[in-house]
Amino acid sequence: SPRPRGSPEPHVSPQPRARRDPLSWRAAAPRAGRIPTRGAIRRGDVVDPFAPTELEHIGEALPTDGVGAYSYLCVSRIGSALHYLSAPLGRALLAQPGSADPRSRQQALKQDKEGWIAAEKKELKNHHDNGSWSLIDRAQVPAGRRLIRLIWVYKVKRSGALKARLCVQGCTQMQGVDFDQTFCATMRSGSLRLLCSLAARHSLDMRRWDFVSAYLQGELLEDEVVYCQMPPGYELVGRDGRQRVCRVEKPIYGMAQAGRRWQRTIFPWLIDPAQGFTQLRSDTCVFYRTETVTTPDGPRVERLIVGCYVDDLFVLSSHDDEYSLYHAFTLALQRDWDVEDEGAINDLLNVEISREGEHVVLRQTAYIDKLVQTYCVDGTPTRVQSTTAPCSKELPELVMKALCYVDKPEPELLKAYQSLVGALLYCASNTRPDIAFAVSCLCRAMSKPTDELLEAARGVLYYLHRHRDVGLRFEADPVPLYGMSDSDWAVKHSTSGAVFMLNHAAISWGSKKQPTIALSSCEAELMAASEACKEAVFIDAYLTELGESNGEPVALHVDNKGARDLAYNPEHHQRVKHIERRHFFIRELVEEMRITVPYVPSAENLGDFFTKPLQGPQFFALRDTIMNHVAS
Numbered sequence: 013s014p015r016p017r018g019s020p021e022p023h024v025s026p027q028p029r030a031r032r033d034p035l036s037w038r039a040a041a042p043r044a045g046r047i048p049t050r051g052a053i054r055r056g057d058v059v060d061p062f063a064p065t066e067l068e069h070i071g072e073a074l075p076t077d078g079v080g081a082y083s084y085l086c087v088s089r090i091g092s093a094l095h096y097l098s099a100p101l102g103r104a105l106l107a108q109p110g111s112a113d114p115r116s117r118q119q120a121l122k123q124d125k126e127g128w129i130a131a132e133k134k135e136l137k138n139h140h141d142n143g144s145w146s147l148i149d150r151a152q153v154p155a156g157r158r159l160i161r162l163i164w165v166y167k168v169k170r171s172g173a174l175k176a177r178l179c180v181q182g183c184t185q186m187q188g189v190d191f192d193q194t195f196c197a198t199m200r201s202g203s204l205r206l207l208c209s210l211a212a213r214h215s216l217d218m219r220r221w222d223f224v225s226a227y228l229q230g231e232l233l234e235d236e237v238v239y240c241q242m243p244p245g246y247e248l249v250g251r252d253g254r255q256r257v258c259r260v261e262k263p264i265y266g267m268a269q270a271g272r273r274w275q276r277t278i279f280p281w282l283i284d285p286a287q288g289f290t291q292l293r294s295d296t297c298v299f300y301r302t303e304t305v306t307t308p309d310g311p312r313v314e315r316l317i318v319g320c321y322v323d324d325l326f327v328l329s330s331h332d333d334e335y336s337l338y339h340a341f342t343l344a345l346q347r348d349w350d351v352e353d354e355g356a357i358n359d360l361l362n363v364e365i366s367r368e369g370e371h372v373v374l375r376q377t378a379y380i381d382k383l384v385q386t387y388c389v390d391g392t393p394t395r396v397q398s399t400t401a402p403c404s405k406e407l408p409e410l411v412m413k414a415l416c417y418v419d420k421p422e423p424e425l426l427k428a429y430q431s432l433v434g435a436l437l438y439c440a441s442n443t444r445p446d447i448a449f450a451v452s453c454l455c456r457a458m459s460k461p462t463d464e465l466l467e468a469a470r471g472v473l474y475y476l477h478r479h480r481d482v483g484l485r486f487e488a489d490p491v492p493l494y495g496m497s498d499s500d501w502a503v504k505h506s507t508s509g510a511v512f513m514l515n516h517a518a519i520s521w522g523s524k525k526q527p528t529i530a531l532s533s534c535e536a537e538l539m540a541a542s543e544a545c546k547e548a549v550f551i552d553a554y555l556t557e558l559g560e561s562n563g564e565p566v567a568l569h570v571d572n573k574g575a576r577d578l579a580y581n582p583e584h585h586q587r588v589k590h591i592e593r594r595h596f597f598i599r600e601l602v603e604e605m606r607i608t609v610p611y612v613p614s615a616e617n618l619g620d621f622f623t624k625p626l627q628g629p630q631f632f633a634l635r636d637t638i639m640n641h642v643a644s
Contacts, residue, residue, distance in 0.1 A: 179266030226323030375483030498619030509622025
């Protein structure tokens, strides 16, 4: 029931996390049996499944029992008996595995035994060629060191190819023993939008390069040695009769420090004088290079920008002939690394990138279709029309009521709501500013959902499905970066909204509940503008590093005259003396000539789009302006 008026706000205990399958595994004792000697396996041999010359014999020595629960591998002869191990099959937890992706080795072998074993062999060969580990006897493992389990993760790629990935069960590693630091930066989603915007402005080519088994190409520190059990299905026993151990000497997928070690290997290579790249301070995963190149037709200025997202390179180049920086870079890339040229970029991080004439468009149609299949099995209701906005007028009130409830929500409701809203948040923060306000409101009740809010979240998904082809459309535009901010003072805690435009479309936006209560609309607007200034400073610094800033202050438009006056001068002392100093950050930037604060009429303020549930023609008019959408 709702909290009685005037009663103290209840203390809400944090929801206990649902326990995840710990992937418990018990090492099976060696089992002995007789199977015919095959191929090159001779008396006294110890089969090394990682040696390329013996890989062809592994599949022949993998009989399974009647139910397929175990797999056996011939490993050695002792006397007249041929001994082999049985090991429970490794299982991999995937966040949202596809319907065709096996969840265990048992399931994979039932689905396509030859295909998945071939995929496993290919992965093992990669590790062998890379020298990922060396085999040692169990007695050689230092006392007190835990053996980490290796598991198989299976994936059917979009092309239909089968991919088997051998991963370390990193959740069982011990910090301070198996690893120390784990932080690994990734390219920001805002960088993807900004780089695509620059590609539209300067007609840059956009290509994608993929590192094959990227983590295997990293380098561990000297003291970062990890001891692992052997891969499921490919176990060996030593002369002492115990299973041999992998002494891991290079990063493997799943290791807590694998991403960091890979990044600390590729980044120094990029900024090495031989490559000549400069690393951005604004986003350490973006590198640029600008030089004058001599060609038979005379000198020309070229630019090359590389964005690194784990094992994918997003490369933008102004030229690609044999004299270009791009050509020299790709030659060095193929010489020093195992990479694949995937051609013109089509997608990155579930964001589809397409060049339509002189425009660059970012969409998430495939991701939206996947959400509909997952959360709306019955499809989109007919009551949801193409003119229906994603957010109803009642949503803010529904959220406030939900936050007043004392009773804990049902676990099924909590899980369904958090899963759906989290999925919508990925759209809202990448390519769909049109649902930013709705998702911001839904996130406020993440721990206290109701049936009405779950239905409202489905309504946002219905809207996305109806408008799945809408995306950010960038085009060449000489107008410099500018932003607009606004706030809604109609509720207890106001909502700040801001958007920054470049090349006719939004490259950054936000809708956020203000942390403190504003006593006037002027105060709420000032708080929103100061918050937006932080993003303005960041984007301007980003553009400056890339040589794209014109050196002029960034224009941040507001529609409140009082807030604009306070941005320039310490006026209205009696009405603003209580405002915290942090909210006057905007005045400092104005004094430093880094920000200007022009006035914009409320009807033309794009920031209003992120502060309230707009409806009908007003919503769609602002959406088409912010996203530069042209109705077909």
